[in-house]
Amino acid sequence: MEYLIGIQGPDFVLVAADNVAASSIIQMKHDYDKMFKLSEKILLLCVGEAGDTVQFAEYIQKNVQLYKMRNGYELSPTAAANFTRKNLADYLRSRTPYHVNLLLAGYDEAEGPGLFYMDYLSSLAKAPFAAHGYGAKRFILNLPSFTVRLIDKDGIHDMEKLTLSGEMARPMKATFYPAA
């Protein structure tokens, strides 16, 4: 199953996507890139119906570039996200809706980093962390509401101090940002 993950940091957004293009049980490609560069500082991650994903993402990509050519400066991430959502919404109640789930990650000089979650029903939410796919339910937790422990070959571990640098020594564990 395809999944996308995004995490916003103090001055960056980190995104990841799987590299598999599957057709039912067969992996057709394992080097498939699901990230589309909209502009110098905006990435669009797109999963969903085969065909719809690329068609929709490339359409948004070219329109963002057109804005740059017309106006001499690039769209901000917020503007790009809203433009994308509007397009998705317009097509939703047509005969040809796009069945795509998106994460839009961008950095703006004025607003800082931004991660936007969009789904095929054209909902839009700016969030500090987000994901699509089965990965969504497994890895993103609002940690203060949970007690989290990890079990691996070394035994049971509490995960109190969760920072990016702290966990570098243990490559097999997932790394998290503590919520807020």
Added chain:
Amino acid sequence: SGVCTRSCKERGKDIVVLGVEKKSVAKLQEERTVRKICALDEHVCMAFAGLTADARIVINRARVECQSHRLTVEDPVTVEYITRYIATLKQRYTQSNGRRPFGISALIVGFDYDGTPRLYQTDPSGTYHAWKANAIGRSAKTVREFLEKNYTDEAIAGDNEAIKLAIKALLEVVQSGGKNIELAVIRRNQPLKILESKEIETLVAEIEKEKEEEAEKKKQKKST
């Protein structure tokens, strides 16, 4: 009638240079440069002479076509393709009901995907031709004659030389010198760069110096 700028363009080996005469603004008018040079895509740009309002329409259509081409064909436009598109657009308006032709001549420059520099000119009739160097607008003939005399392989040997040649050509007809010249360059694999007035002033000063040195040499030759 209605042409109000002069632009001159030429093609070097790794650079294409576009120069236009800036229209002087009224006292109370903001000196926001009326851009006669516009980027159509990252590797193509165009300068025009004529009705600015008509140019806006043509440029917008060309920009959309550049992105549309990238979307369908996954390749950037060649300079010839976008020139042909603009020329076809202009021609349609010469043969349609209730429309008037676009009142602009355009010079379209850029680099093709394979790295070749190109320069094309279109006019309101919808014809287009490729050029090595050209000028349009007021006193275009004078500028073109200057280019015909001075466009040699050594004159365009380097990027700086090509830029100076464009400035020299414009200085032939521009009244007040460097202040009224706007210059843009595209280098291979780099986006359009519009030169700052400081850089233009520096280059104009260099040209003046070279002219003086030439005149000195000639004087000495005559006297010996």
